[in-house]
Amino acid sequence: MTEQIMSHTSPPVGSDITVEPLHEITLSVNGAPHTATAPARRLLSDFLRRELGLTGTHVGCEHGVCGACTVLVDGAPMRSCLMFAISAQGHEITTVEGLGTDMDNLSPVQQAFKECHALQCGFCTPGFLTTIHAFLETNPSPTEAEAREVVSGNLCRCTGYQNIIKAVLRAAEIRREGGAA
Amino acid sequence: MKPAPFVHHEPRSVEEAVATLAEVGHDGKVLAGGQSLIPVLNMRLASPNHLVDINRLPGCDRVEVGDDHVRVGALVRHAQLLADARAASALPLLGQALACVAHPAIRNRGTTVGSIAHADAAGEMPSVAVLTGAVIEAASVRGTREIAATDFFEGPLETTLEADEVVVAVRFGRFPTGTRTAFLEAARRHGDYAMAGVAVALGVTDGVVSDARASFVSVTPVPDILDLTEAVRGREPGTVDWSTVADAVAAHVDPEADIHASADYRRALVIELTQRAFAAAAQEGVA
Ligand SMILES: Cc1cc2nc3c(=O)[nH]c(=O)nc-3n(C[C@H](O)[C@H](O)[C@H](O)COP(=O)(O)OP(=O)(O)OC[C@H]3O[C@@H](n4cnc5c(N)ncnc54)[C@H](O)[C@@H]3O)c2cc1C
Ligand code: FES
């Protein structure tokens, strides 16, 4: 598979790229290694969705503002739209699928979102879930102010945020009760 | 949108990085955390043919605390510096400002050195670099050179760094003992770029003010120092009426209007923030 540069894209300044080289990229995603070929410019978000078929990671703005694409890189939340897949090699990526896909065994944050009605259309939800999951690992008993702060980098057009903040606190409670892992 | 195609270079040493930069010249860009560069590429505001990705350079991820400086390597992420207890006690202003830089997910990837190289007038760290008398350590095939922060920033997003140079580290200067600092900004939402912000350093010697300086965020085209010492020298810090600095601040700043705030509002905001920051520094934050 080679990708020819399409004629409607802006031409390269120098003319030394005519056929785009492809790279074999191996990533560890949700504990399992995955290999696929992609050009260097493939964003991690698109690599996850397109090459690996993990469409749980959503793409909203592609400039870091909305937070929908947030995944965990070595446990820390980062924007997958602001990272190239090629840069993620050697790192452990956790997507929303890695938090849990079994409806009967949801992770504490997933369970809390469900209980608190913290989602409507669900577009923003994967980014909130990964962000809050990582946050509770380091801060298992947040105050309401901290719960507000942790979601301040994620946008939701539906819920009005109040239920999301409730869900952060509820997720902490579920974790403390030793609820679903 | 998606970035235009580019050739990805992943140097494993500074020598290799600068050799590549020398070869690709203006057709290349350094990629650090990508938190400013990748949005620009995604929106196709720029389409360099070569990216020199420095993320695998060895030894650049260290924070070193010296007697008169805190040296921050090119790959130190904002979050790493913010969590560094030694840096925080050596230069509290670093943490005071870093807490205002973007949201945690951005801080986990973006580098402090990158935000200085990026030279956004709305960035917190360029302003901190200037106020602390930072030195930018740059490398190229021609060798290394040190650039004083005051000589580094030329205009919004413009620096005196050459296209073939990479910044290997920034040395933030430590303040003399007895200096108190504060950082304050106002943004529509915590973590967003500030409408206005200010870093202040208040020197106190023998119980009285000996030095009072400020640098600004989002209200000057390049960060520069406003020296307010004359207005307050010799006073006990707790008794100063900080409204005496208002006129000097108003004359110094040159804010622009945008969707978030008018120029007049930004000016009013930064005058208030400066007074509050000095008042806060006078109360606490002994360095
Ligand atoms: C949603 C969002 C909100 C943000 N909010 C803020 C904010 O409130 N305040 C703030 O200050 N920043 C903010 N940022 C930007 C963030 O701080 C970036 O991390 C920082 O500006 C750039 O660092 P980087 O490592 O990501 O650099 P990159 O994006 O990799 O590079 C930025 C520029 O600097 C150059 N560069 C980087 N490192 C070097 C080097 N070592 N040598 C030579 N050139 C170099 C690159 O070539 C490029 O031109 C925000 C970003 C996003 C996406
Ligand atoms: S798609 Fe990545 S932050 Fe919006």
Ligand code: FES
């Ligand atoms: S639930 Fe629709 S955007 Fe958040």
